[in-house]
Amino acid sequence: MAAPKRLPTRQWMGAALAVAALIIVFAPAPSLAAQPTERRFRIEASSYEYAPPAIAVNVGDTVTLELVSTDYVHGLYVDGYGLNLIAEPGHTERLTFVADKPGAFRFRCSVTCGPLHPFMIGKLSVGPNWLLWRAVALAGVAAVAGLVIARR
Numbered sequence: 001m002a003a004p005k006r007l008p009t010r011q012w013m014g015a016a017l018a019v020a021a022l023i024i025v026f027a028p029a030p031s032l033a034a035q036p037t038e039r040r041f042r043i044e045a046s047s048y049e050y051a052p053p054a055i056a057v058n059v060g061d062t063v064t065l066e067l068v069s070t071d072y073v074h075g076l077y078v079d080g081y082g083l084n085l086i087a088e089p090g091h092t093e094r095l096t097f098v099a100d101k102p103g104a105f106r107f108r109c110s111v112t113c114g115p116l117h118p119f120m121i122g123k124l125s126v127g128p129n130w131l132l133w134r135a136v137a138l139a140g141v142a143a144v145a146g147l148v149i150a151r152r
Protein backbone atom coordinates (compact mmCIF):
# COMPACT_ATOMS: atom_id res chain seq x y z
CA MET A 1 0.00 0.00 0.00
CA ALA A 2 1.46 3.36 -1.07
CA ALA A 3 1.79 6.21 1.44
CA PRO A 4 -0.77 8.99 0.80
CA LYS A 5 0.67 11.85 -1.18
CA ARG A 6 0.98 14.96 1.01
CA LEU A 7 1.29 18.58 0.01
CA PRO A 8 4.55 20.22 1.08
CA THR A 9 4.27 22.25 4.29
CA ARG A 10 5.27 25.45 2.49
CA GLN A 11 2.30 25.19 0.14
CA TRP A 12 -0.04 24.70 3.10
CA MET A 13 1.46 27.74 4.82
CA GLY A 14 1.10 29.83 1.67
CA ALA A 15 -2.53 28.80 1.21
CA ALA A 16 -3.32 29.50 4.89
CA LEU A 17 -1.72 32.95 4.68
CA ALA A 18 -3.62 33.76 1.47
CA VAL A 19 -6.93 32.71 3.08
CA ALA A 20 -6.12 34.79 6.18
CA ALA A 21 -5.38 37.84 4.00
CA LEU A 22 -8.65 37.39 2.08
CA ILE A 23 -10.64 37.11 5.31
CA ILE A 24 -9.01 40.27 6.70
CA VAL A 25 -9.74 42.27 3.53
CA PHE A 26 -13.29 41.07 2.81
CA ALA A 27 -14.83 40.17 6.18
CA PRO A 28 -17.60 42.60 7.15
CA ALA A 29 -16.80 44.91 10.02
CA PRO A 30 -18.19 43.53 13.28
CA SER A 31 -21.22 45.32 14.65
CA LEU A 32 -20.43 47.80 17.36
CA ALA A 33 -20.68 46.16 20.75
CA ALA A 34 -20.30 49.46 22.57
CA GLN A 35 -23.57 50.94 23.77
CA PRO A 36 -24.11 54.58 22.82
CA THR A 37 -23.10 56.77 25.69
CA GLU A 38 -22.78 60.44 26.61
CA ARG A 39 -19.41 62.02 25.94
CA ARG A 40 -18.21 65.47 26.92
CA PHE A 41 -15.13 67.19 25.54
CA ARG A 42 -13.62 70.47 26.66
CA ILE A 43 -11.72 71.93 23.74
CA GLU A 44 -9.42 74.88 24.34
CA ALA A 45 -8.97 77.16 21.37
CA SER A 46 -5.97 79.43 21.15
CA SER A 47 -4.06 80.97 18.24
CA TYR A 48 -3.94 78.72 16.15
CA GLU A 49 -4.68 75.36 17.64
CA TYR A 50 -7.18 73.25 19.50
CA ALA A 51 -6.38 71.26 22.61
CA PRO A 52 -7.03 68.40 22.24
CA PRO A 53 -6.55 68.49 18.45
CA ALA A 54 -8.45 65.25 17.88
CA ILE A 55 -11.42 63.60 19.57
CA ALA A 56 -12.88 60.15 18.99
CA VAL A 57 -16.39 58.88 19.76
CA ASN A 58 -18.52 55.87 18.82
CA VAL A 59 -21.42 55.97 16.43
CA GLY A 60 -24.59 56.86 18.32
CA ASP A 61 -22.84 58.65 21.17
CA THR A 62 -24.41 61.87 22.43
CA VAL A 63 -21.51 64.29 22.28
CA THR A 64 -21.23 67.61 24.08
CA LEU A 65 -18.51 69.95 22.89
CA GLU A 66 -17.42 72.76 25.17
CA LEU A 67 -15.37 75.37 23.36
CA VAL A 68 -13.23 77.63 25.50
CA SER A 69 -11.17 80.42 23.97
CA THR A 70 -8.03 81.41 25.81
CA ASP A 71 -7.11 84.49 23.76
CA TYR A 72 -9.25 85.85 20.92
CA VAL A 73 -12.66 84.95 19.52
CA HIS A 74 -12.44 81.50 17.92
CA GLY A 75 -14.95 79.23 16.32
CA LEU A 76 -15.30 75.52 15.74
CA TYR A 77 -17.10 74.25 12.65
CA VAL A 78 -17.46 70.47 12.19
CA ASP A 79 -17.38 69.43 8.53
CA GLY A 80 -19.99 66.83 7.60
CA TYR A 81 -22.15 67.64 10.61
CA GLY A 82 -22.54 71.34 9.88
CA LEU A 83 -22.14 72.30 13.53
CA ASN A 84 -20.75 75.66 14.55
CA LEU A 85 -19.64 77.10 17.86
CA ILE A 86 -18.20 80.54 18.53
CA ALA A 87 -16.50 81.30 21.82
CA GLU A 88 -15.62 84.73 23.18
CA PRO A 89 -12.46 84.84 25.29
CA GLY A 90 -13.17 83.61 28.80
CA HIS A 91 -16.58 82.20 27.90
CA THR A 92 -17.54 78.59 27.32
CA GLU A 93 -19.87 77.70 24.49
CA ARG A 94 -21.63 74.33 24.49
CA LEU A 95 -23.25 72.26 21.81
CA THR A 96 -24.71 68.76 22.03
CA PHE A 97 -25.30 66.43 19.10
CA VAL A 98 -25.69 62.75 18.29
CA ALA A 99 -22.71 61.35 16.36
CA ASP A 100 -24.85 59.45 13.84
CA LYS A 101 -22.48 59.63 10.86
CA PRO A 102 -19.40 57.38 11.00
CA GLY A 103 -16.12 58.56 9.58
CA ALA A 104 -13.41 61.14 10.08
CA PHE A 105 -14.44 64.79 10.01
CA ARG A 106 -12.33 67.88 10.12
CA PHE A 107 -13.24 70.69 12.46
CA ARG A 108 -11.85 74.14 11.90
CA CYS A 109 -12.00 77.66 13.19
CA SER A 110 -14.97 79.57 11.80
CA VAL A 111 -13.87 83.03 12.91
CA THR A 112 -11.07 84.82 11.07
CA CYS A 113 -8.67 85.09 13.99
CA GLY A 114 -5.32 85.90 12.44
CA PRO A 115 -2.81 85.09 9.70
CA LEU A 116 -2.66 81.36 10.48
CA HIS A 117 -6.43 81.01 10.92
CA PRO A 118 -6.79 78.66 7.87
CA PHE A 119 -4.47 76.18 9.60
CA MET A 120 -6.47 76.02 12.80
CA ILE A 121 -7.93 72.55 12.36
CA GLY A 122 -8.74 69.42 14.33
CA LYS A 123 -10.30 66.02 13.76
CA LEU A 124 -13.45 64.28 14.94
CA SER A 125 -13.42 60.50 14.49
CA VAL A 126 -16.77 58.73 14.74
CA GLY A 127 -16.61 54.95 15.09
CA PRO A 128 -13.68 52.56 15.12
CA ASN A 129 -11.13 52.88 12.36
CA TRP A 130 -11.63 49.49 10.66
CA LEU A 131 -9.39 50.45 7.74
CA LEU A 132 -6.50 50.96 10.14
CA TRP A 133 -7.12 47.64 11.94
CA ARG A 134 -7.34 45.77 8.64
CA ALA A 135 -4.05 47.32 7.56
CA VAL A 136 -2.43 46.28 10.86
CA ALA A 137 -3.72 42.70 10.46
CA LEU A 138 -2.50 42.54 6.85
CA ALA A 139 0.93 43.76 7.97
CA GLY A 140 0.94 40.88 10.48
CA VAL A 141 0.14 38.35 7.74
CA ALA A 142 2.89 39.85 5.56
CA ALA A 143 5.36 39.56 8.46
CA VAL A 144 4.50 35.86 8.95
CA ALA A 145 4.84 35.25 5.20
CA GLY A 146 8.24 36.95 5.31
CA LEU A 147 9.35 34.67 8.16
CA VAL A 148 8.16 31.57 6.27
CA ILE A 149 10.05 32.63 3.14
CA ALA A 150 13.18 33.48 5.15
CA ARG A 151 13.20 30.05 6.88
CA ARG A 152 13.15 27.88 3.77
Ligand SMILES: [Cu+2]
Pocket residue numbers: 074075109110111112113114117118120
Ligand atom coordinates in the same frame (compact mmCIF):
# COMPACT_ATOMS: atom_id res chain seq x y z
CU1 LIG B 1 -9.71 81.39 13.24
